[in-house]
Amino acid sequence: MDIHLYDTKQRQKVRFEPAVPGKVGMYLCGPTVYSDAHLGHAKKEVAFDVVRRYLTHAGFEVRYVSNVTDVGHLVDDADDGEDKIARRAALEKLEPMEIADKYFWSFVDDMGRLNVLRPSINPRATGHIPEQIRLIEELIAAGHAYESNGSVYFDVRSWPRYGELSGRRLDDQEVGTREDVRDEKRDPRDFALWKRAERGHLMRWESPWGEGFPGWHIECSAMSLKYLGENFDIHGGGMDLEFPHHEAEIAQAEAAGHGFARYWMHNNMLTIGGEKMSKSKGNFTTLRELFERVDPMVVRFLLVSSHYRSVTEMNEDAFESARNGYARLRDAYREVERRLVDAPDVQNPDLTARIDAHVRAFEEAMSDDFNTPRAVAALFDLTRDVNAALAGDVGRAALTRARDAYRELGGNVLGLFAESGAAGAAQDEGELVDALMELVLEARRHYRLQKQWKEADALRERLTAAGVTIEDTPTGTRWKK
Template sequence: MLYKSNPLKVYNSLSGKKEDFTPIHEGNVGMYVCGPTVYSNVHLGNVRTFMSFDMIYRYLLHLGYKVRYVRNITDVGHIVDDVDDGEDKIAKKARLEQLEPMEIVQRYTVDFHEILGKLNFLPPSIEPTATGHIIEQIEIVKKIIENGLAYESNGSVYFDVVKYNETKHYGVLSGRNIDEMLANTRDTDGQSDKRNPQDFALWKKAEPEHIMRWPSPWSDGFPGWHLECTAMSTKYLGQHFDIHGGGMDLKFPHHECEIAQNEACTGNTPVNYWLHTNMLTLNGKKMAKSTGNNILPGEIFTGDSPFLSKGFSANVARFFMMQAHYSSILDFSDEAILAAEKGYNRLVEAMDGMAEIKPSGSSSIDIAQWKQSCYDAMNDDFNTPILVAQLFEGVKFINLLKIGSETITATDLDDFAKTLRAFLFDVLGLKDEKESANNNDKVEGLVHLLIGMRNQARADKDFALSDQIRDQLLALGIQLKDSKEGTTFTY
C-alpha cells in the first residue's frame, strides 16, 4: 500500500497547524463533507470546495486507503441568512416558483449531479439527505436535553451555549470567545424564546404555513441546519471519525455548532482533522448574484457569460482550479482560464508525444526522484499547484527525450508514463479524452450490433426480442428511432 511509504501532512483548522495524518483505523479513512443546500443552481464557489475534496478523496484512494466518503444533501432546515428565525431557503424558493418544496429539491439536486458529472467527480460513498434522517435528529435532541445542554421553549428546542461553555469551549474551532460574543450581540426580534442570543436551534416549531414539517415530542416542526450534519456524519462514520471538510465560510457557526452538539450528545470530540477550503472570487471581487458579479458553472462550458470570451472544456475548468492550493483564495477571470487552457493543452500534447520517445539502454533523467517529488507535493497537505509544477517538469523531460538530448530506459519510460497518467487523471481528476473517445466508439459499435440483431428479430417476426432490445437500451439511456431510412439512436 502506497500510504505506508507516503506519510501525509494536513493542515488542521482545529489546531491551526499542519499535522501528521494518522487515521483512527489503519488503512481506513472516514471523511464527511457538508454538501449543497439544493434551492438553486450550484454556485461555482461551492463547486471549487467539492472539487477540492474530490481531489483529496482521489489521492487517498490512490495511496491505497479504503475511504468512506459521506457528502450530504441539505433539503430542509437551512434558514435564509443562516439564522434561526425566518424562511427555509427551499420553502422560499418553492413559494416564489409556486412549486412543492420537493420539486425544488429534485430540480437542483439533478443540476448539482449533472455539473459534478461533467467535471468528472467521483460519487461519494454515501449521499444522505437531511429529510431522510429526521428520526436520528430527534433522538440526538432528546439526548442533549437529557444531558442538560438544551431546553424547549414554545415548541422549539435550543442548545444552551452558555451552560455548555462552563465545561467545554464553544469557539474552539473558530477561535472565538463566548463572553465577547455575548457582549457584542444585541437582542433582535425573534430571539425572545432563547435564554441567550448565541443559543442555536436544534428543532424549530413550524408556523401554520410551513409545509415541511414532522412530528416530534416538542412540536410539529423541522430540524436545525447544524443538527442535520451531526446526525448524518455520526450515523455513517461513527461518533469519532477522521476528516470533516467544507468551505471556510462554514467554520462558524455551522462547524462550531456541530462540535458542540457532538460533545453534548456523546461526550466525544467528533473529528480529528478539520479541513477548510478558501473562497473563489471573480475578477478580484466576491461573487454575488445581487451585484451581478457572478458566473454559473454551466456558463463556463457554453461561454454564455459577459465575463468570458468563449466556452471552455470541463477539463480546462478543472485544471484551472487545481492550479491553486485548496486553502488559498482563487480568482477566476477570462485571462486566468485562458492561461490554464494553454497549460492544459501543453500537458496533453506532451503526453501524446510520448509515443515518439525511443527507449535507450540507460537513463540520463532520474525518473524516481521526479516521481517522488510528485508524491512529496501531494503529501504536503495536498499541494496541487506544486504537483502541477512537477508535471510541467515532466513535459520538459518529454521534449528533451523526443529530440534525443536525454535518454531513458524502457522500464523508466513505462514508469514515467504511468506516473504522469496517475497524477493527471486519477488524482487531479482530469478526464482522459482519448480514452473517452475510444469508449464512445466502442459503445456506438455495440449499439449498431444490437440494432442489427433487432432488425433480424423483426424480420423473423420475433417481436418480443425486438422490443426487449429496444426497451433495455432505453433503460440505459439510449433511444432507438425507426424511420424509412433505417434505425438511428440518440443518447
C-alpha cells in the same frame, strides 16, 4: 510517506494519523439544493475530491460521506425566516422535494463534468429525521438543550468549549449577526436544533415537541455520526462554514457524549476580478453558464493550480493561462500514449530516473497539506523532460513509466484527465477525436506519398483553421489543439 495537513482546530500543520490504520472516514458539508451550482461549489468539491483521491493513492481505504441539505437551511443562515428550498419551491410553483431533486441532480451533473468522484454515501437531511430527533433528545437529557414554545435550542452557556474551532470566545460573539434574537431563547446566541413549523410551512414532521423541522446544524452531526461513527478522521467544508455551522456541529455531538471529527479542514474562498463572487456585485456565475465557454477540465486545472487554503482568482486571463497549461500536460500525455504503439525496445535510464524523481516531488508536495500547486509544477517538470526526450528515440520502458505517471498523478490524483477518472462521456469524446485525427493524418500521408502536395497542404490549412496544429518530425507526424 507521512501526510501532514493543516488542522483548523489546532491552527497548525499536523501529521495525519487515522483512527483505524489503513482506513479514513471523511465527511464534507455538501450543497443546499435550491439553485444551480456555482464556482464556489466547484472550489470546495474539487479541493476535497483531490484530498480523497490522494489518500486513496497513498493506500488508504476512504469512506467519503457528503450530505445533501434539503430542509432546515434558512435564508441568511438564521434561526428565523424562510427555508431556502421552500422559498424556491414557491417561486417555481413546485413541491419542495421537486426542487431538491431538480437541483441535486443538476449538482451531480456539474460535478461529473468536473470529474469529481461520487461520494461513498450521499445522505439527505429529510431522510434522517429520526436520527436528528434522537440526538436532540440526548442533548435535552444531558442538560445542554431546552424546549421553548415548540422549538428546541442548544444552550451555548452550558458548553464552555463553544468557540474552540473558530477561536471565538462566547462573550465576544456579537448578538443578532448570524442568529436572530428571539424572546423564546434563554440567550440570544443559542441556536435552533428543532423549529416549530408555523402555519403554512410546507416542510414539517412530527416530533416530541410538535410539528416542525430540524435546524440546519443538527443534520450534519447526526448523519456524520451515523455513517462514520464517533471520532471519525476528517471533516471538511468551506471557510464560511467554520462559524457557526461547524462550531455548532462540534457542540451538538460532543455535548451529547459523542466523540467527533479529529481533524478539521477548510478551503478558502474564490474571487472574480478581485472580489468575492456575489449576485449583488454582478459577478455571480453558475457552472452551467461557465461550461458553455470553458472546458470543465480547464476549470478543474485552474482550481488545482491554487492551494485549497488560498484564495483562487477567476478571470479571463486566468482561464486563458489554464487553457494553455492544461493543453501542455494533456498533449504530452497523448503523445506518450501515441508513441507507445510502436516504441522501440531501447533503454533510457536517465529519462526513467528523472521521471521517478518527478513522481517523488509530486508525492512530497501532496503529502505536505495537499499542495497541488507544487504537484502541478512537478507535472510540468515531467512534461519538460518528456518533450525533450520525444525529439529522439524513446524506448517502451521509459514511455510506459511516463504514461503511468501522467495517468496516476495527473489523472487519478488530480483528476485532470477525464479518461482516467469517472467522466465516461469525456473519455468517449477523447477517444473519438483521437480516432478521427488518425484518419485525417492517414489521408494526409497518402496525399504526400502520391506527391499530391496541393491536397496535403489544403488539408493542413483546414486543420489549422479548426485550431489543430500539425508537426512533421523525424519520428512521425504529431497533432495538438
